Amino acid sequence: MSEHTIAVTVNGERYERAVEARKLLVHFIRDDLDLTGTHVGCDTGNCGACTVLLNGVAVKSCMLLAPQADGAEVTTVEGLTLLAADGELNPLQKAFSEHHALQCGYCTPGMLISATYLLSHTPQPSEEEIRRAIQGNICRCTGYVNIVKAVQAVSEGQSL
Amino acid sequence: MLLAELDYARPGSIEEAVTLLAGREDARALAGGQSLVNVMKTRVATPELVVDLNGIAPLRGIASDGGVLEIGAMTTYSAIVDSAEVAGARPILAEVARTIADVQVRNRGTIGGNVCSNDPTNHFPPLLAALEAELTIQGAGGERTVGTEEFFEGVYMTAVQPGEVLTKVRIPAKGDARDGWASVTLGKDGTGIVNVAATVKDGTARIAIGCVAATPVVVTASADETAVKDAVRAAGLDPPADVHASAEYRRHLAEVLAARAVRDAA
Numbered sequence: 035m036s037e038h039t040i041a042v043t044v045n046g047e048r049y050e051r052a053v054e055a056r057k058l059l060v061h062f063i064r065d066d067l068d069l070t071g072t073h074v075g076c077d078t079g080n081c082g083a084c085t086v087l088l089n090g091v092a093v094k095s096c097m098l099l100a101p102q103a104d105g106a107e108v109t110t111v112e113g114l115t116l117l118a119a120d121g122e123l124n125p126l127q128k129a130f131s132e133h134h135a136l137q138c139g140y141c142t143p144g145m146l147i148s149a150t151y152l153l154s155h156t157p158q159p160s161e162e163e164i165r166r167a168i169q170g171n172i173c174r175c176t177g178y179v180n181i182v183k184a185v186q187a188v189s190e191g192q193s194l
Numbered sequence: 195m196l197l198a199e200l201d202y203a204r205p206g207s208i209e210e211a212v213t214l215l216a217g218r219e220d221a222r223a224l225a226g227g228q229s230l231v232n233v234m235k236t237r238v239a240t241p242e243l244v245v246d247l248n249g250i251a252p253l254r255g256i257a258s259d260g261g262v263l264e265i266g267a268m269t270t271y272s273a274i275v276d277s278a279e280v281a282g283a284r285p286i287l288a289e290v291a292r293t294i295a296d297v298q299v300r301n302r303g304t305i306g307g308n309v310c311s312n313d314p315t316n317h318f319p320p321l322l323a324a325l326e327a328e329l330t331i332q333g334a335g336g337e338r339t340v341g342t343e344e345f346f347e348g349v350y351m352t353a354v355q356p357g358e359v360l361t362k363v364r365i366p367a368k369g370d371a372r373d374g375w376a377s378v379t380l381g382k383d384g385t386g387i388v389n390v391a392a393t394v395k396d397g398t399a400r401i402a403i404g405c406v407a408a409t410p411v412v413v414t415a416s417a418d419e420t421a422v423k424d425a426v427r428a429a430g431l432d433p434p435a436d437v438h439a440s441a442e443y444r445r446h447l448a449e450v451l452a453a454r455a456v457r458d459a460a
Binding site: 035036055056057077093096097098099101102151167169171 | 199200202204301
């Protein structure tokens with residue numbers, strides 16, 4: 035069984051760690067780096083709770099081996115607050131709060147990352163584009179309506 | 195989930211990948227990992243060596259020389275969706291790719307992984323069969339190019355042998371042909387119950403039906419609704435039955451969706 039020393043930049047901080055080849059990226063993030071904002075929901079690639087940005091692209095971190103992230107830049111939900119001043123919630127997170135876009139909150143980290151990814155390439159998405167962008171993120175509480183509203187609000191600059 | 199113990203290698207060239215894959219009996223190539231990693235979680239697959247193809251630059255990319263579109267096996271669905279070359283030469287590839295699963299999966303999943311896993315519900319096997327694509331396989335003994343009929347051998351089985359990798363897919367440019375796609379899925383953009391691709395040229399439709407047999411079923415017919423339905427019926431399909439659809443319903447869908455795919459191509 036091979037062990038690999040990998041260097042991954044997560045939320046702007048560089049980490050160098052030895053990992054077993056079989057370790058999934060989500061467990062590297064949660065267990066080795068103690069960044070537990072990224073959730074494991076289904077562990078089958080369906081629910082999207084483990085979504086992170088890998089070199090700026092949304093991926094499900096339960097379907098990558100940790101060594102595959104060697105040399106990559108990863109953004110997790112913890113990284114979003116870094117985009118705002120003083121560790122405050124960022125505008126997207128505030129919009130989620132204001133529009134009641136979460137209830138139990140389990141899916142929220144993945145939703146936030148998927149919405150961040152959408153807004154990074156489509157700053158003014160239509161409702162259809164928002165719904166397609168969160169198609170890979172399952173929420174069992176909200177019925178998605180308020181999540182869509184929150185993303186719309188931030189794209190229109192309402193909660194800035 | 196803790197996977198079974200494994201070794202991991204990330205070769206930088208096709209030659210190196212082929213050597214690694216040939217060197218161990220239980221070695222598996224890892225493309226996008228959107229299927230393989232999940233079957234490794236359930237221990238349905240327990241490769242001792244995973245050869246990650248993501249570091250091999252020549253396996254990625256899309257080129258069009260006017261007559262033929264060439265897509266590297268490690269090209270992601272997202273890259274196909276966004277490609278100007280695909281939009282120009284064979285836009286149906288992007289139209290179908292954008293309905294695969296969700297954006298996270300499309301960002302990692304590859305055309306090569308889709309055809310090499312050859313799950314009967316996958317999108318690209320019937321689509322490439324309808325478009326008469328050619329697939330290039332490389333091994334220690336060199337490379338060979340095969341058509342889809344030879345490539346798709348059975349459920350999860352293709353012409354790619356242990357110690358080989360699929361390197362590229364070549365698809366003729368659209369020219370005078372018109373392409374269509376029709377499917378009934380489990381939820382929007384979900385797994386197909388039946389998928390049908392059709393390409394119509396000079397009044398003749400070449401139709402490839404997915405989800406009804408181990409490999410895509412290809413039927414040709416005059417491009418009108420009655421002739422298409424008759425031809426699909428005459429193919430004598432014997433599709434599987436499962437919790438989502440009976441065999442009879444899949445047979446019915448194959449006829450209806452074939453007609454729709456041909457109409458979509460019009």
